[in-house]
Amino acid sequence: xxxxxxxxxxxxxxxxxxxxxxxxxxxxxxxxxxxxxxxxxxxxxxxxxxxxxxxxxxxxxxxxxxxxxxxxxxxxxxxxxxxxxxxxxxxxxxxxxxxxxxxxxxxxxx
Amino acid sequence: xxxxxxxxxxxxxxxxxxxxxxxxxxxxxxxxxxxxxxxxxxxxxxxxxxxxxxxxxxxxxxxxxxxxxxxxxxxxxxxxxxxxxxxxxxxxxxxxxxxxxxxxxxxxxxxx
Numbered sequence: 001x002x003x004x005x006x007x008x009x010x011x012x013x014x015x016x017x018x019x020x021x022x023x024x025x026x027x028x029x030x031x032x033x034x035x036x037x038x039x040x041x042x043x044x045x046x047x048x049x050x051x052x053x054x055x056x057x058x059x060x061x062x063x064x065x066x067x068x069x070x071x072x073x074x075x076x077x078x079x080x081x082x083x084x085x086x087x088x089x090x091x092x093x094x095x096x097x098x099x100x101x102x103x104x105x106x107x108x109x110x
Numbered sequence: 111x112x113x114x115x116x117x118x119x120x121x122x123x124x125x126x127x128x129x130x131x132x133x134x135x136x137x138x139x140x141x142x143x144x145x146x147x148x149x150x151x152x153x154x155x156x157x158x159x160x161x162x163x164x165x166x167x168x169x170x171x172x173x174x175x176x177x178x179x180x181x182x183x184x185x186x187x188x189x190x191x192x193x194x195x196x197x198x199x200x201x202x203x204x205x206x207x208x209x210x211x212x213x214x215x216x217x218x219x220x221x222x
Contacts, residue, residue, distance in 0.1 A: 004152070034210055042215060043116075043200060044153075049210035089152055091211075096166040097143065098202070098211060100152030 002027045006090055006101035014109050019077035021104040023090030028068045032093040035064050035075050037086045038103070044089065048075070080108045112137075114214035116201050122220045123191050131186040131217045135203030141165075142184040143211065144176060145200040153200055159184050191221045 003026040013019060023033075032051050036044040048057045048064040050073070056065040061078040077084055087105045091098040115134045123129050135142050141160045145153035155168035159178035173189045182203075188195055198218050202211040 032210070036213070041198070041218065043114075044202075044213040046210055046212060091153075093211070096158050096160075097155040097168065098145075098153075099155070100145075102150070102152045 002030075002092055002094065002099040004090060004092055004099050004101040006088075006104050008104060009102065010105040010107075012107040012109055013080055015080060015082060017080055019075075019080050019084070019106060019108075021075040021077075021088050021090075021106070023073040023075070023101055025071045025073075025090075025092045025099070027092075027094070028071055030068065030092050030094045033064075033066050033073050034091045034093065034098070035062075035073075036089040036091060038089055039086050047088075080106075082108045082110050084108050114201055114203050114212050116199075116214035116217050118217060119215065120218045120220075122222060125191055125193060125221055127191050128187065128189045129191060129219060131188075131199050131201075131219070133184045133186070133201030133203075133214060135182050135184070135201075136212045139203035139205045139212070140182050141204045141206075142178055142182065143202045143204070144184070144186045145202065146170070147198040147200060147216070149197075156186070188219075193221050195219065196221045 035047045050066045063076045087103040089103045143158040144156040147153040157167040162178045178184045198216045201214045204211045
């Protein structure tokens with residue numbers, strides 16, 4: 001069974017700092033890895049999708065890396081803004097399902 | 111493109127009742143998955159439908175059942191509701207294996 005862990009569970013940073021969110025998973029036989037953003041009480045917004053053959057993906061201020069052999073992914077958010085405050089979820093895709101971590105709850109302080 | 115749409119957005123039911131949640135996938139997507147997200151937790155996989163058949167199932171009791179229609183839309187049914195079924199129910203659609211999943215806004219179910 002795939003187990004996904006996200007550390008830290010919660011963090012607060014001042015505006016302008018770079019954010020580093022970590023995700024680890026136990027089974028390296030994955031199809032892909034996705035990072036999502038979730039605002040309170042809302043659905044999930046896909047941020048980045050990394051295929052198992054890729055090492056990283058970038059979109060604007062966001063960059064995600066994938067190291068399948070060590071079972072790790074990192075999401076970097078450059079120059080954080082108050083609008084980046086949300087919960088970020090890592091999801092590992094395999095065997096026709098996604099396995100999620102519990103999320104990193106981020107607060108960016110103006 | 112309307113994306114993934116779910117209805118209703120909120121629902122309050124009494125313990126023991128039955129509920130049906132609905133999902134329309136993103137245009138061009140043929141696969142629908144359902145997830146349950148309890149407060150403060152990550153989403154948990156319930157099941158996935160493809161070609162109107164249940165393709166995969168997570169660790170949920172038979173009280174949870176579903177259906178996929180020829181137009182790829184889907185329903186999630188929960189019978190004999192328990193207080194512990196209170197959660198945000200998320201629908202995700204995708205196309206093919208390895209493609210990214212797109213999620214709807216969810217249905218907040220409260221069982222009293």
